[in-house]
Amino acid sequence: MPGESPAAATLRREQLRDFLRTRRARLTPDDVGLVTAGRRRTPGLRREEVAMLAGVGVSWYTWLEQGRDIKVSAEVLDAVGRALRLDEPERAHLYVLAGLNPPAAGGTRDAEVSPELRQLVDAWAPRPAILRDPYWNLLAINDATRSVFGYGDTDRNCLVSFFTNARYRGMHDPWASTAPLIVAAFRADAARAPGDPEFSRVVDELTAASPEFAELWARHDVGVPGQSVKAVRHPEAGDLYFDTTTLIVADRPDRYLELYNPRPGTARRVAQILQSPVATSA
Structure with missing residues (x-):
């Protein structure tokens, strides 16, 4: 090794x-x-x-x-x-x-979420929480994630939403400087499983849907997956900042739990978002 x-x-x-x-x-x-x-x-x-x-x-x-x-x-x-x-x-x-990197755990494409994990995601409210797989597919989110980050019922993948969900995309300002970092992080994740058809499926889908993604993917830039601080500009609440912690589920290493903790000044505005009539009816 x-x-x-x-x-x-x-x-x-x-x-x-x-x-x-x-x-x-x-x-x-x-x-x-x-x-x-x-x-x-x-x-x-x-x-x-x-x-x-x-x-x-x-x-x-x-x-x-x-x-x-x-x-x-x-x-x-x-x-x-x-x-x-x-x-x-x-x-x-x-x-x-034997000195080799272990293969990806079996059942990676299994989208079933245990009741315990789903309860944990919901219990993190009023703070946003996401459970995803290695391909950045959304497996479970809580109501705070929907209201604060702008995810809708049709959102299935973090990367796809970043490029195709107009509301979610608009909350990342400046979007143009963030997009290359996001794509580079996804390529780093994909590089750990060369030839995996699910990574190829996500890339093919997004390449067809977004010329911007296709251009960035062709650069072959590689970055560090994840970020310690997530910054979004909410259309009603303004700039929001969250410390991000990503945990790997011990008995399901193909599950990534992303927990977002509001920084000082952000928690109050998050509470206001969740109390708004739009968030309550969502």
Whole structure:
């Protein structure tokens, strides 16, 4: 791994060795559909059996389990993971121990939101809160987000709304200087999952809808995802400033909870917005 010290690399490979041995030992031939005869002295599967199930050479798998400094690919690690019946956390752990970035968690495109998360988003009111996925799709928002940031019932994606929702777009002043930063942040997120069709879908949709986005996307600028302060210009309340904190949900790492805390002077105006007849009827 880049920047890894020799001592850290040695420790990682030792942990890889122990991890693979324990995963192999917990399986029996019956678990994986192998027919055996006679008494077995080795607990669990043998190395050659794992290699056969994974479709890799016995020598290569032996070197991997011994923690040798060898080159591995995601495809081969996935094959080993399937052979050892690894679940998703174990598969991600295998990637880390082998020196690769773990793959995106499964179920990323699942838009279902647990009642607990939805309750947390609502409970953050009267402050805005957003639950989104890695593609910036909006999974849940509270009433404060709708009233303060201008999201409507048709808004489904933060990036798309930034370019196509006239009210939301108009609240970012100056919009022209903010837009390049937003696009660069989205490209940084997309770069973590090259070839992911959902990122491509969002980009294709927005490219067709917004020439401005298409121009900025073609620059290939990359920035830091997220921002510590969100500034908007509300049409009734004026300039509003929020400290932004983004949290990753521990048991769903494909869920990002964005919490907006009003800065001094903003909280009072947010309360006025929420008490207005328009916000009450929304």
